Amino acid sequence: xxxxxxxxxxxxxxxxxxxxxxxxxxxxxxxxxxxxxxxxxxxxxxxxxxxxxxxxxxxxxxxxxxxxxxxxxxxxxxxxxxxxx
Amino acid sequence: xxxxxxxxxxxxxxxxxxxxxxxxxxxxxxxxxxxxxxxxxxxxxxxxxxxxxxxxxxxxxxxxxxxxxxxxxxxxxxxxxxxxxxxxxxxxxxxxxxxxxxxxxxxxxxxxxxxxxxxxxxxxxxxxxxxxxxxxxxxxxxxxxxxxxxxxxxxxxxxxxxxxxxxxxxxxxxxxxxxxxxxxxxxxxxxxxxxxxxxxxxxxxxxxx
Numbered sequence: 001x002x003x004x005x006x007x008x009x010x011x012x013x014x015x016x017x018x019x020x021x022x023x024x025x026x027x028x029x030x031x032x033x034x035x036x037x038x039x040x041x042x043x044x045x046x047x048x049x050x051x052x053x054x055x056x057x058x059x060x061x062x063x064x065x066x067x068x069x070x071x072x073x074x075x076x077x078x079x080x081x082x083x084x085x
Numbered sequence: 086x087x088x089x090x091x092x093x094x095x096x097x098x099x100x101x102x103x104x105x106x107x108x109x110x111x112x113x114x115x116x117x118x119x120x121x122x123x124x125x126x127x128x129x130x131x132x133x134x135x136x137x138x139x140x141x142x143x144x145x146x147x148x149x150x151x152x153x154x155x156x157x158x159x160x161x162x163x164x165x166x167x168x169x170x171x172x173x174x175x176x177x178x179x180x181x182x183x184x185x186x187x188x189x190x191x192x193x194x195x196x197x198x199x200x201x202x203x204x205x206x207x208x209x210x211x212x213x214x215x216x217x218x219x220x221x222x223x224x225x226x227x228x229x230x231x232x233x234x235x236x237x238x239x240x241x242x243x244x245x246x247x248x249x250x251x252x253x254x255x256x257x258x259x260x261x262x263x264x265x266x267x268x269x270x271x272x273x274x275x276x277x278x279x280x281x282x283x284x285x286x287x288x289x290x291x292x293x294x
Contacts, residue, residue, distance in 0.1 A: 011268035
């Protein structure tokens with residue numbers, strides 16, 4: 001495997017989306033290529049930064065309540081949702 | 086979400102004789118399968134609309150549509166992915182056609198969001214020389230939003246929401262190969278942005294440690 005081929009597989013390798021044999025070839029290339037190996041580490045790090053540093057917000061209670069009304073067992077509220085049927 | 090206890094549920098069922106058995110089953114299944122993803126949908130809506138009111142409208146609309154068409158949801162597949170696809174279509178139909186300019190980043194809004202958040206940069210317990218830990222939440226957010234939409238979208242769906250390539254490909258109506266290359270290029274672009282911030286904090290990112 002050359003560097004071009006490795007770069008095509010790079011993101012899939014980061015995300016665990018490679019087939020077993022693809023992964024084998026990819027890793028064997030990394031063991032011989034410092035550049036691709038560094039790029040692989042950087043890509044993994046970038047993914048981790050996004051995962052850890054992007055903050056998740058809680059949905060506002062009013063929104064939660066209104067969505068829950070859709071599936072509420074209360075008759076009155078259920079009739080309301082029927083308007084959308 | 087709150088699931089009624091079996092006994093309580095039974096009682097309610099008897100009371101609501103007007104409600105068909107089928108409808109009740111649908112409601113319960115909808116709660117378990119779809120409503121549990123409410124926070125994810127809201128966060129994604131916030132990211133693409135950059136406006137809390139629009140995000141609420143979008144999520145509300147998505148759930149109304151999802152409930153109405155719940156019978157067409159293929160059981161056993163990823164319901165979250167199904168909901169995201171509906172949300173995305175709603176967004177395109179509704180907001181793109183409006184006079185609203187898509188992709189315009191409202192930095193005041195970001196500041197409001199991140200304003201009250203205590204950043205961990207200064208109180209991290211790990212002794213690290215890594216630029217990773219120097220980055221502020223707000224900087225990562227801005228870096229992500231500086232990317233062209235096609236790259237930002239796949240990174241969000243993959244790294245934040247944890248969808249598979251197949252699910253993402255279906256959501257963005259592109260082949261898996263395109264998803265792969267967008268992720269590859271998007272992460273490269275993102276890294277340039279992040280390293281810019283890290284350098285501002287005094288980290289030399291050229292170092293290969």
